[in-house]
Amino acid sequence: MTQRPYNFSAGPAVMPVEVLQQAAAEMLDWQGSGMGVMEMSHRGKAFMSICEAAESDLRELLAVPTHFRILFMQGGGLAENAIVPLNLARGGTVDFVVTGSWSQKSAKEARKYAAATVIASNESDGHTSLPDPATWKLSRDAQYVHICSNETIHGVEFHELPDLQALGSNAPLVIDFSSHVASRPVDWSRVGLAFGGAQKNLGPAGLTLVVVREDLLGRALSICPSAFDYKTVADNGSMYNTPPTYGIYMAGLTFQWLKRQKEGAFTGIAAMEERNIAKAALLYNFIDGSQFYVNKVARDCRSRMNVPFFLRDESRNDAFLASAQEHGLLQLKGHKSVGGMRASLYNAMPLEGVQALVNHMRTFEQTQA
Amino acid sequence: MTQRPYNFSAGPAVMPVEVLQQAAAEMLDWQGSGMGVMEMSHRGKAFMSICEAAESDLRELLAVPTHFRILFMQGGGLAENAIVPLNLARGGTVDFVVTGSWSQKSAKEARKYAAATVIASNESDGHTSLPDPATWKLSRDAQYVHICSNETIHGVEFHELPDLQALGSNAPLVIDFSSHVASRPVDWSRVGLAFGGAQKNLGPAGLTLVVVREDLLGRALSICPSAFDYKTVADNGSMYNTPPTYGIYMAGLTFQWLKRQKEGAFTGIAAMEERNIAKAALLYNFIDGSQFYVNKVARDCRSRMNVPFFLRDESRNDAFLASAQEHGLLQLKGHKSVGGMRASLYNAMPLEGVQALVNHMRTFEQTQA
Numbered sequence: 001m002t003q004r005p006y007n008f009s010a011g012p013a014v015m016p017v018e019v020l021q022q023a024a025a026e027m028l029d030w031q032g033s034g035m036g037v038m039e040m041s042h043r044g045k046a047f048m049s050i051c052e053a054a055e056s057d058l059r060e061l062l063a064v065p066t067h068f069r070i071l072f073m074q075g076g077g078l079a080e081n082a083i084v085p086l087n088l089a090r091g092g093t094v095d096f097v098v099t100g101s102w103s104q105k106s107a108k109e110a111r112k113y114a115a116a117t118v119i120a121s122n123e124s125d126g127h128t129s130l131p132d133p134a135t136w137k138l139s140r141d142a143q144y145v146h147i148c149s150n151e152t153i154h155g156v157e158f159h160e161l162p163d164l165q166a167l168g169s170n171a172p173l174v175i176d177f178s179s180h181v182a183s184r185p186v187d188w189s190r191v192g193l194a195f196g197g198a199q200k201n202l203g204p205a206g207l208t209l210v211v212v213r214e215d216l217l218g219r220a221l222s223i224c225p226s227a228f229d230y231k232t233v234a235d236n237g238s239m240y241n242t243p244p245t246y247g248i249y250m251a252g253l254t255f256q257w258l259k260r261q262k263e264g265a266f267t268g269i270a271a272m273e274e275r276n277i278a279k280a281a282l283l284y285n286f287i288d289g290s291q292f293y294v295n296k297v298a299r300d301c302r303s304r305m306n307v308p309f310f311l312r313d314e315s316r317n318d319a320f321l322a323s324a325q326e327h328g329l330l331q332l333k334g335h336k337s338v339g340g341m342r343a344s345l346y347n348a349m350p351l352e353g354v355q356a357l358v359n360h361m362r363t364f365e366q367t368q369a
Numbered sequence: 370m371t372q373r374p375y376n377f378s379a380g381p382a383v384m385p386v387e388v389l390q391q392a393a394a395e396m397l398d399w400q401g402s403g404m405g406v407m408e409m410s411h412r413g414k415a416f417m418s419i420c421e422a423a424e425s426d427l428r429e430l431l432a433v434p435t436h437f438r439i440l441f442m443q444g445g446g447l448a449e450n451a452i453v454p455l456n457l458a459r460g461g462t463v464d465f466v467v468t469g470s471w472s473q474k475s476a477k478e479a480r481k482y483a484a485a486t487v488i489a490s491n492e493s494d495g496h497t498s499l500p501d502p503a504t505w506k507l508s509r510d511a512q513y514v515h516i517c518s519n520e521t522i523h524g525v526e527f528h529e530l531p532d533l534q535a536l537g538s539n540a541p542l543v544i545d546f547s548s549h550v551a552s553r554p555v556d557w558s559r560v561g562l563a564f565g566g567a568q569k570n571l572g573p574a575g576l577t578l579v580v581v582r583e584d585l586l587g588r589a590l591s592i593c594p595s596a597f598d599y600k601t602v603a604d605n606g607s608m609y610n611t612p613p614t615y616g617i618y619m620a621g622l623t624f625q626w627l628k629r630q631k632e633g634a635f636t637g638i639a640a641m642e643e644r645n646i647a648k649a650a651l652l653y654n655f656i657d658g659s660q661f662y663v664n665k666v667a668r669d670c671r672s673r674m675n676v677p678f679f680l681r682d683e684s685r686n687d688a689f690l691a692s693a694q695e696h697g698l699l700q701l702k703g704h705k706s707v708g709g710m711r712a713s714l715y716n717a718m719p720l721e722g723v724q725a726l727v728n729h730m731r732t733f734e735q736t737q738a
Contacts, residue, residue: 005403009410012614020397020405027393028386034374034699036389038573038619041378041700074443074575075596078610082594109595199611204407206443206575206613223592225451226478227444241447242568244575244613245381250407330403331410 005328006353010152010306010335010344011179011200019253037249042242051238051245054252061258061268062181064211065188071210071230072238072248076197077102077178079228080208081109084174084195086224088144088216089114095142095171100127100151101337102176107146113221114143127154130301133162142171144192150180150303152200153335155295155342157303161190172216180305181209182258183347184273192216198247200305201346203254207247258347272347279345279354280304286358292365310340313368317341320364327360374697375722379521379675379704379713380548380569388622406618411611420607420614423621430627430637431550433580434557440579440599441607441617445566446471446547448597449577450478453543453564455593457513457585458483464511464540469496469520470706471545476515482590483512496523499670502531511540513561519549519672521569522704524664524711526672530559541585549674550578551627552716553642561585567616569674570715572623576616627716641716648714648723649673655727661734679709682737686710689733696729 007014030037033046040047055070064070075083084106085094094114096107098121110116117139120131138145145164150157157180164173172192181196193212199205210230217231226232227241263271284302287293287309295302295309311317317340324332334340343357376383399406402415409416424439433439444452453475454463463483465476467490479485486508489500507514514533519526526549533542541561550565562581568574579599586600595601596610632640653671656662656678664671664678680686686709693701703709712726 004397007404007408009404009408009413012407012409012411012416012611014408015405017397020407024393024396027396028373028389034697035376035378036384038381038389039376039378039383040381042381042574044378044700074445074448074613075594076443076610079443079594079596082596086594112592112594197611199614204613204615205411205611206616223481225444225448225455225481227448227451241445242381242566242574244443244573244616245568246573246615247575247613328403331413 003328005330006349006356007330008343008345008349008357009331010342011197012205013200013344013346014348015203015250016254016257016348019250019257022253023250038246040245042239042245047245050249050252051243054248054255057252057255057259061255062186062211063188067214068188068211069214069217069234071212071233072243073208073210073228073233074206074244075228076199076205076208077176077195078105080176080195080210081106082112083224083228084146084193085110085113086228087220087230088172088174088193090143090219091221092143093117093139093141095119095139095145097121097131097136097145097147098123099130099148099156100154102151102153103146103148106148106176110146119145122156126296127151127156128296129298130156130158133167136162136167138164138167138169138171142169144172144174145169146174146176148176150177150305152179152306153308153338155297155303155306155308156301157305159301161187163190172213180303182269182272183276183305185269198251200344203251204247206244207251275351276304276345276347279349279351280307282351282354282358283307283343283345286361290361290365292368293361305346306342306344308334308338308340308342314340316368323364324360327356329357329360372697374699375718375725376699377712377714377718377726378700379711380566381574382569382713382715383717384572384619385623385626385717388619388626391622392619407615409614411608411614416614419618419621420612423617423624426621426624426628430624431555431580432557436583437557437580438583438586438603440581440602441612442577442579442597442602443575443613444597445568445574445577446545446564447474449545449564449579450475451481452593452597453515453562454479454482455597456589456599457541457543457562458590459512459588460590461512462486462508462510464488464508464514466490466500466505466514466516467492468499468517468525469523471520471522471547472515472517475517475545479515488514491525495665496520496525497665498667499525499527502536505531505536507533507536507538507540511538513541513543514538515543515545517545519546519674521548521675522677522707524666524672524675524677525670526674528670530556532559541582549672551638551641552645552674554638567620569713572620573616575613576620644720645673645714645716648718648720649676651720651723651727652676652712652714655730659730659734661737662730674715675711675713677703677707677709677711683709685737692733693729696725698726698729
């Protein structure tokens, strides 16, 4: 195969070549079973073994403690914006920290089910900073505190999760980690529930990951659909309804790929983090050293995964995108709500892809002089 | 490739070999785009073209009238059991006809959101018949009437949809057609909404199809999650949240396969119906002529898709299943709530597969004499 283009899509996003190759090879016959994975009953031995391996590999990779349950669900982050308050809000107060489009959407949807309070926001600076946790106006009676730990659209990332207990709150922290899950370790001691769509770092769209502390199960409102009641899903090993079996299989192959990764002395997620730090530094350093491109996010909270950037002369945007596409650099157009460009540097994007992007950005600038 | 085993799973279920082969071939590069379908932004031109083709092919195949909207959703039939009343019940009365496990589950879940009334039931005969629509006790003020048009577990199928208007009701008919969608034409003049998981006749698990009459949009309760509000989904072309992109692609390949099918003078769904009639007749006729096997469903409502059958001597069940497996006849075990065996004869099961099953059943009977 010739060199694949580098695909910077924010999601659904690039997947590891080895994972796609294995999936293609097994499409008609999984390990001599005479069936493709899509064709297997979810209650049969073959698929059960695939699902159990996926869950235990993920638990190992993310070091998920035993008092957390791993749930494979459907509906993505937008559905979770309703499902989380249906399960955890108990009709009470919920605190939201707004740091970009995703946390804003979460707060809006939660108002259907709870008194959702915005306790901190970076709206005044165009979602380019992180409000210091010391300034958050935590509600005394909050059922939980919601943050989006990486804002895919605005490119703002929590590099350290807030320690709510140290801030005087016993509310569980809920994190939407869709767009940086598996890119770095998670400090589970600070988390009550984490959710994310798979389509950035884990696998195909249509699979949703929920990791939830056991003591938070069983709190759902009676109006919560059974298929989205975390306790029902947990009690049935993610098989209350037919799960997205192929998505779980692809995520499982991705987890195996992650376990094989090494970077110096590091393996698995730690190896990915090393690479992700290097990839992000390469791109941000180039942008910061340029008079032609700019990134507007405060340095202490720039996302390693999603790098929105702008040409100072925006009349050149179309030419930039066309020329990038010609050079095998795909899906770089920024989200319509922000404009400009966005390069997503998920786990499956190699350092070589970021190097190719930087080289192209430099060349493009020179040709525009 | 050697002969594939015949896979009789009730779902997720066998898929057409040509569809799997094309998916495998395109896994790393869809039509020269440099991306696999899983890696494409759902808002990019490439995936949009895949999704639009899938929708228009399905509309053509099922002859869906223009005043119905086709929605690609997530959560499967069990999630729809909540989503339908959240969208259509308006907190009022809903009528259910119980003909097996699936309609029973639907009625139970609907009670969270509406006054769900069972207006007819075949429970007294173990879900082996269809209550005559003339006997249904339709509520005057029902927001809709729900049936499961094919009961996957009990093998009971409506061979004609009830004509509610002729019965004096203006309520829309809701059909759960998960397990026989695309196996036969649909009389849309009698339907308000049809829903189904894809994992039987359409594609992989994780994709849910909803076909809804336009005038039924915009009735959702305020507690309906936005991602499951039919109007929101319709207004956004099934892209309010990231759809299960790969599932839509696989369903689209299946729709193209369906369009290519011919049987005598028939094409598409009409061709499939001819084949499905022949397949079902072959198996039921053999069972009815046997003293060794039995099917308990009334002849006028036997499912063409799901054939539950029993060995009269149930002590031979394990031997039957083991011997079937040895002969490349897979996933024949009946649902735990019914027991015995179940052969699912979806579109992708060729007549040769049913012939092989019948041959094996005959041989097994002889060896047990």
